[in-house]
Amino acid sequence: MPLLIRDYTWEETEKMMFITVPLKGVRANKVDLLSSEEFIKVSFPPYLFECLLYAPVDDQTSTAQIGNGAVVFKLKKQEPGMWYQLSKDEIVDKQLIKQKKEEAILKNQERAEQERKDKAEKKRASEKYTVNEMMKIEDDERERINNIKEYERKKATEELERWKEEQREMAEEEKQKILEEKMAEEARKREEERKQKKKKGKNIFEESAEGVPRREVGKIEVKFTKRVFPTAARESQTPQEEEWLQKQADARKALEVEDSDLTEEEKNPLFMRDKANEFFKAGNYQAAVNAYTTALRYSPKMPALYSNRAACHLKLRNFFKTIEDCSKAIDLLHPPVPQNAASRLKALVRKGTAFCQLELYVEGLQDYECALKIDPNNDQLKADAEKIRQIIQSSTGS
Incomplete structure (x- = not known):
């Protein structure tokens, strides 16, 4: 049977009741407390x-505090006033104590359940x-990336328009130069014809008789710009000539990419592609990027060069450049046919x-799903796409 504590002490004020129960040398972690509005148990x-x-x-x-070898209860009275005694009667009915104990246990269980619900509700609200x-951070990041994309797009558009304007000005200057050369050539021919005619009728200016001086000949100098075409201006076909001149100007523009420091082999896009592949296998990804870029200067319509350069950018963590090169490769791989399916698959995955x-x-999931349409039996692609779906679902709280 348990030993009842008799040497407890208590004090009271108008509003508070203080009860001190000694622990008799028992450790604090072995103390079990139970309390209600009318019953306390230690x-x-x-x-x-x-x-x-x-x-x-x-x-x-x-409150109840355990420490310094005792349990101290600090009880606030519901109605202020002096009790002058701790319990109702000196001799308490055991049945009443049992009832109050059961009520206290039930109330503590209800309180614990309510605290658990409040804690769970607070946790749900926090989550x-x-x-x-x-989601807000992701939306802000997505908006930031879209703003960067829009800025880059506008910048590229402005640079393209500026380049077009420069090309138009250069073409106009080239056209004017060629026209001047045509005029000079026509003037030169007219001058030669005039000299030939003058040479044939020269005897009219020679002395006709002894003692009669020769007639003085005047000379007029005329300068003309050189004419490109051998035909006379009156016989030329202007539309065809301008088309030819435009082609010549375009050819000269293409020659602007020529680099005198490059060898003939380095000007071969296939040679540079093979060199870039060797750099990639050796792990020198920046050198591979430079080699692919040189190859693209001489062959800008090869989708494999863009796709391979995208793989290098992916290794170098240049993700925006990777997306840009893959997009160019996919554009060049249209129309989609079985012959270019493998190339389209690589570009989409990268x-x-x-x-x-x-x-x-x-x-990213959209590109993987497009890749699965090309190769629906690829288990690795299926696994990667499923991982991305799980990440999307977990981030949205589904």
Whole structure:
């Protein structure tokens, strides 16, 4: 049987009741407390303290502290006033104590259940707030990336328009130069014809008789620009000539990419492609990028060069450049036919991987799904696409 504690002490004020129960040398971690508005219990085997209070107290604001070899209860009275005694009667009915004990246990269970529900509700609210904040951060990041894309697009458009304007000006200057040369050539021919005619009729200016001086001949100098075409201006066909001149100007523009420091082999795009492949296998990805770029200067319509350069950018973590090169390769691989299916598959996977590295999982999943349409039996592609779906679902709280 438990040993009842008799050497407890208590004090009171108008509003508070203080009860001190000694622990008899028992460790604090073995103490079990139970309290309600009318009943308190302290159990630390083999000792037991039970008390049916004289009047009800506020169980929510009351406290119990364990330490320094005792349990100290600080009980706030529901109604201020002096009790002058701790319990209702000196001799307490055991049946009443049992009833109050059961009520206290039930109330503590209800309180614990309510605290658990409040804690769970608070946790759900915190998780919801966290998810909303993460979605907001992702939206802000997506908007930032879209703004960067829009800025780059506008910048590229402006540079393209500026380049077109420069090309138009250069073409106009070239056309004017050729026209001047045509005029000069026509003037030169007219001058030669005039000299020939003058040579044939020269005897009219020679002396006709002895002592009669020769007639003075005047000379007029005329300068003309050189004419490109051998035909006279009156016999030329202007539309065909201008078309030919435009082609010549375009050819001269193409020659602007010539680099005198490059050898003939380095001007061969296939040679540079093979060199770039060797750099890539050796792990020198920046050198491979430079070699692919040189090859593209001489063959800008080869989709494999863009796709391979995208693989190098992916290794170098240049994800935006990877997406740009993959997009160019896919554009050049149209129309989609079985012969270019493998190339389109590589470009789509690299582009999707770059999007996922930028945490743009929705865009990356779209590219992987397009790749699966090309090769629906590819188990690795299926597994990667499923991982991306799981990331998207977890980030949206589904």
